[in-house]
Amino acid sequence: MEQVLYSLPDDWEYKKLKALIKMHYGKALKACDRVEGEVPVFGSNGVVGSHNECLWSEPTVVIGRKGSVGEANFSLTPSWTIDTAYYVEIIDHDVLDLKYFFYFADRFDASSISQKGVKPGINRNDYLDLNLPLPPFSEQKRIVEKLDALFTRIDTAIEHLQENLVTSKSLLASALFEKFHQEVNSTPIKEIFNVYNGRAYKKSELLDSGKYKVIRIQNLKGGENYYYSDLELDESKYCESGDLLFSWSGTPGTSFGAFIWNDEKAIYHYHIWKMEPKVEIAPRYAYWVLKDITEEAIANARGVAGMLHITKGTMESFIVSLPSYQAQQKVAKELDELALKSEQLQTEISSKIESLKHLKASILDSAFKGEL
Template sequence: MEPVLYSLPDGWSWRKLSELAKTTSGGTPSRSNKDYWGGSIPWVKSGELGDSRVEKNEEFITEVGLKNSSAKLFPKESLLLALYGATAGKLGVLTYDAATNQAVCCISQDDQLLARDFLRYYLLSQRKKIIEDSFGGAQPNISQAYVREIDIPTPPLTEQIRIVEKLDALLTRIDTAIEHLQSKLDLSKQLFDSVLDEFFKLSDCDSVPLTEVVDFIGGSQPPKSQFSDVQKEGYVRLIQIRDYKTDNHIVYVDSASTKKFCTKDDVMIGRYGPPVFQILRGLDGAYNVALMKAVPNEDVLTKDYLFWFLQSPSIQNYVIGISQRAAGQSGVNKKALEKYLIPVPSKAIQNDIVDKVGQLVNKSRNLEAGVTAEITSLNQLKASILDSAFKGEL
C-alpha cells in the first residue's frame, strides 16, 4: 500500500496494521462429507457481512468439520472483513462465536494499542481505496498480505475511544436519516403499485383471456460462434434481457440467422430472472430465447395499455407465483397467461389510463430523484466526517 502523505496531530503515529493486529482467514469443510455439516457451530460466509453486527447466518458445521478443515472458531466481538466476492470490503462484528469461510478475514487487534471500532471505522473510510488497490480480474480480491500492510493513523487509546464515541453518535443520526429516506422510497413504490393496480380494475367493460387478444412470441438463439462485437453489413443487434439496463454487452448477429425481431415500441417480457416477468421495451433488433414479445390485437388493444397492464402487481404476482410453483419451471410459465383476464375498454379509456399512469410515473420519478439526492448528500457527509476523524480534526 502506498504511504499515506498527510501529517498527523502530535501524539499520533502511522503504524502498519500488522503491528497492531493479527489477521486470519477461515475455511470450508469438504461439502462431500455429511459429517462436517449441520452441526452447532455457526459458519459465516462473506456474503453475510453487511457493515453491521453479524446476528444470523445460514449454515452450520460440526466439531469434526472444524477439526478437519482450515476453518477456525473466532470469538464473539471479532472484527471480520470480506476479502473477495460481491461483498468484498464489507465489515462485520460477530455477536457469537463462529467459524467463517476462506473469503473472510478475522482481524484480532491488540486491545492495549487499538480499539476495535476505531479500526472498523478506519477500514470503512478506506474501503474505496482498498477495493481500487486490490482489484484483480473480474472481482476485487483483497489479500491478507495487503491488509497487514494497511497504514493506520494511531492516536493514544483514550483518544481512539473518544473518536469512536463521537462517530457512533454522528453516524447513527445520519444512518437513521438515510433509513427514513429509504422508507420514503419504499412507500412511494408501494403507493405507485397500488394506484397502478386500481387503474385496471374496470367493472364496466368486458374482460377476456390474455391469449385471445395478445400473441406471445418466443425468441430464438443464434449460436454464440456467430456473435460479432461490431456491427457488419447484414448484421443486427441481438437483444438480451440485460441489454435493457446497459449497453456494456452489445453483440450482433447475422439477420438471416433469426426471424424474431422487435422494435422500440414492442412490449417485451423477460422470461427468466431474477426477477422473472420483467416488462421491457425501448430497443430495436433480434431477440433471444430469454425474451418473448407480447403482440396485441391493435384493433382492440394498444401497446401502451398492454405495457402498463402487464406491470400491474396483480398479474405480476399471479404469473411469478405460478412460474415458481411449476415443476421444473425456472421462468415464466406461458400457460399461466392463457387463463388470466385482461379488461378491454374502449381505446379512448385505454389512452386515458396510459396518460394517468404517465403522470404518476413522472411524479414518482421526481420524488425518487429528490430522495436519492438527499441520500447521496448524507453519504457524502458520512465520508467527510470519517475523513476528518482520522486526520484528528473531529
Template structure:
C-alpha cells in the same frame, strides 16, 4: 498529521489471526459450542457486532482446521469473496479461511480500528491478489498504515462517529421507507384501476386483440460486438426498460425470411418467458420504441390491433391480475421456470373503448412521472447520506473531526403525503 499522532503498520499495533475450515464430512468437528463464521455470514449481518453464527464447530474441529479462536472485541474481516465485510465479535469466535481476526493492542481502540477499516475497504480490496477471486493476505493486511492518536482521542473520535452514524442511519432508514412508500403509492393505484376494470367490464383473450410472435433462435456464433441490428436478449429486458448496454450483441446481416420473423417494430410489447420457477423474476414487459431490434428466443412480442393501446396493456401487465394468469401456466424444473406462447394468448385483458384506454394511460403516466420524481429524490438522499458517512470518516482519520451537534437530523427525508422538506444534512 496532528501533533501526538503516529503512523503505524497494522501488524505493529494488532495481532492478525487466520481462520480455517474443519473437514465437513467428520461429524465430530461440527455442531458444538464454538462460533464459526464465513464471509457470506458477515455480509448478511444487520449490525456491526456479531454474537451468534449459523454454524458452530467443536474444540477438536478448531484444532484440526488450524483455525484460531478470536477473543471478544476482535475485528473480524472478510479477506476474500469478498474483501471488506466487517464485524466486532461479542463472543469468542473462529472463522473459515476467508476471514481474518484482528486483535488490537492496548494502544488501539477496537471501534477506532473498526471505523478505520470501514473507511478503507476500497484500499483493502485493491491489495487483494488472485486470478479466480481476490484474496487479501495477512502480509498485505499487516502492512496497511493506520494513524494512531492517543487512546483518549481515539475514544473521542469513536464517540462522535457513533452519534453521527446513528443519526445518519436513522435518516437513511426514513428515506428508504419513503422510497418504498412512493413505489407502493403507484402500485396500489395501478392495481385498483385494473381490478375495477377487470371485474366490471368486458374481457377478451389477448389472441383476440393482438398477434403474439415467438422469439427467433439465433446462433450465438453469429453475434458480433457491433452491427446494424441489436439482438434483444433476456438480460436486456426489465419492466418498462430496454437495457441496451447489458452485454449487447449484434447481427449485421440477416436473410429476408429470418428478418421477417425476428424484426421488432415500434409499439410491439415484448415479454420475457424464462426465469426461476415460483419466483416471478421474469414476465418483464416493455414497449419497443426504436427500430432495428431483433427478438431473441424465450422472449415474445405482442403486436396489438389499432383498437388496443400497447401502453394500456403495458400497465395492465404490471398488475397481479395479469401475472396470476401468466404464471398459472408456468412449467419447468425447480431451478428454471418457463411460460409458453399460449399463456400469453389465453390471458384475458379488460376490453374498453380506445378513448377510455387513452384517458387511463394519461392518468397513469402522470402519476408514474410524479412517483418517479419522488423516487429520484429519495434515492439521491440515500446516496448523499452514504457520501456523508465517507466524508465524516475521511475527516476522522485526518484529525479534523469536530463535535456532532446538529450534524444530521434523524427525521431528514419526507413522506409522499407531505410537502418536500428542503433541509439537507449539515456536514460535520
C-alpha cells in the same frame, strides 16, 4: 498504490497494523454443514447464516478476503468466519480499541491493495503493512463514542429514506393492480395479444455486423453490445420501433418483464416474446397491461432467489380489465403521470441517501485526520 498519509496532531502517530493486530484466516463451513444456532456466520460481505458453535469467542472485526474485498463487519458476540474472510485479534487492548480499528477498516478502500483477477482478493501481509493513524487510547474512545452517536442518527435517517423508497416503488404497483383487476370486461391475455416466441440462434448465425440487430435481454436495458444477423425470417420474428416485448426469463426488477422497442427493425432472441395486439387497444394501455403482469409475476415469485421465468401458457392465462378505448387512454395517461412522479421521487430519495453516505465517509476522513 501507496497509502496516502496526512499530517497528524502532535500526540498521534502512524503505526503499522502488523504491530497492532493479528489477522486469522476463516474456516470453511458449508451451508449444509451448519447447525442453526445463536452464532453468526460471516462471509466476505457480512452474515451468511448461523451455527451452534463458534470459531472465535471474542469480539472481532471480519474483513473480506475474496469477493467483497476489504469490506469490514463488526461482531460483538462469538462468531464463525468462513474462508473468504479474515477475523481480527487485537494484540494489546490497552493500545488499540477494536471499534476504532473497525471504523478505520470500514473507511479504507481496499481496492488500492487488492490483487486483480477473476476473483479479486487481498493479501494479509499487504493489509498488515498499512499505516493506522493512532491517537492516545482515551482519544480513540472519544472518537468512537462520537462516531457511534453521529452514525446512529445518519443510519436511522438512511433507514427511513429506504423505507420511503420502497413505498414510492410500491405505489405504482398498487395503482396497476387497482386499474387492471376491476370487473370491467375481464379478458385473458390470449384474447388480447398474439404471443410470438423469439428464435434461438447458433453461434455461427450471430455476426459482428449485419442487416438486423439481434435483441438479447441485456439490450432491453440499454446494453449497446449487439450481435447481428442477415437471416430472412418469418415476419413474426421481427420487431419494429414501438413494438411491445416481454422478457420471460430474467432478473426481477431489471431484465424481467415488459419493454418497448424504440429502435430500427430487429430480430428478438429466444428468451423474449413479441406481444402483438389482436384487438383494439391503446398502445400505452397495452404497455401498462404488461407492466402489471410483470409486477404480478414478481409478487407471485417473492422469496424465490435468482432468475424468474414464466411460461407462455401462464402469460396467456393472465386476466386483465379491458374497458373502452377512451377509458384505456384515460387510465394510461394517469399511469404515465404517476410513473413520472414516482421516478422523480425515487431519484430524489436515492440522491438523499447517497448524500448521507458521502457525509459518513467525510466524517470518517475527518476522524482519522484528528479533526473530529
